[in-house]
Amino acid sequence: MTARLRAHQYGKAETRVVRIVRDTPRHEIRDLNVSTALRGDFAAAYLDGDQSAVLPTDTQKNTAFAYAKEHGVASPERFATLLARHFVDDVAPVSGARVDVDEHAWVRVLVDRAEHDHTWVRSGQEVRTASVTVDADGTWVVAGLRDLTVLKSTGSEFRGFLQDAYTTLPETTDRVLATSLLAQWRYAGTELDFDATYATVRSTLLSTFATQHSLALQQTLWEMGRAVLDAVPEVVEIRFAAPNKHHLLADLSPFGLDNPGEVFFAADRPYGLIEAVVVRDGAPDAGSAWTRSVGAP
Structure with a gap:
């Protein structure tokens, strides 16, 4: 039988990243579900078990947490763009990256008819999404x-x-x-x-x-x-x-x-x-x- 590897990519799916900003008494929250997918010549990992070009998915997860701390979360689109560009620009074997971010909304709890500074309730089932792809041809943002x-x-x-x-x-x-x-x-x-x-x-x-x-x-x-x-x-x-x-x-x-x-x-x-x-x-x-x-x- 003749077979060939037609396409491949790999990444870390559904990393839950909750970023709380505590710089003032009124805290802010961004609740994200982050999935990364890296593209490049990783065929050897599939065909020969050679992992020398593979950035572990655990590292991708850690990068999401570190970037949430170092860069904050201005928006799902901006956060996804920063991550995708990092993987393409800073990880040599990676030629393309897609980062998908879902954001879960929270609304502030009312106490005596005023918004509480650091207590929220999850808002419904609606989810905000962002998908950013970076490769040699450019950057595409889909919200x-x-x-x-x-x-x-x-x-x-x-x-x-x-x-x-x-x-x-x-x-x-x-x-x-x-x-x-x-x-x-x-x-x-x-x-x-x-x-x-x-x-x-x-x-x-x-x-x-x-x-x-x-x-x-x-x-x-x-x-x-x-x-x-x-x-x-x-x-x-x-x-x-x-x-x-x-x-x-x-x-x-x-x-x-x-x-x-x-x-x-x-x-x-x-x-x-x-x-x-x-x-x-x-x-x-x-x-x-x-x-x-x-x-x-």
Whole structure:
């Protein structure tokens, strides 16, 4: 049998890094989940067990902790960029690095209606994400969020769709629209105020979802993407994956009760999965740059 090693990379997955800033009585917290992946000519490690070019994954973990102390965490994107550039610039066998960072949000506990200086509670399931790739061709920053669960109780319809012999779905001009949004957007540069741009993108996504009358979740994603490109010039492309979290009207007629759009059954599966990519007009195609940033080897 003839075989060859087609592609490879290795790294440390899901290093939990919690950085607390204690410089003043009002502490700050950044809670990160950091994954690193190094690329280069590491074939000998696979084919011959030769580790001479391999930077241990434990060292990658330690580097994440050390950088959190030495450089702080200005934003997930900035922290990922610093790590990725270190591995490429300072570790000779490494020709490319991808660093993925998820940030878990905390909100301050209120005591006597005032924010406490050093006590927080975890904020929901939403996770902020960043993926930075550095190699000989440049640096790519992809920011995003996942598990942003949103629901609107009206202002959404779904009708005029194709029907065949197996179609049972009734048309509707007023329905509950809900999704758990995954969004990733690619920046044109690397020297940005990432916290500010993230906040702008997130608020734009939410306000558009809320105010745009929806003819379908597909249309809503398109309008959300257009709104982000209009609001943030640094964003050149945004990608969505949005499961349609169906809310089905509960049949209360056996109990002699009317149900004018008030009680629903939240069905978790199966679900429609709507995906879209919205690109700024005239922007160069991401090609392999996007692929590298989001993690394909």
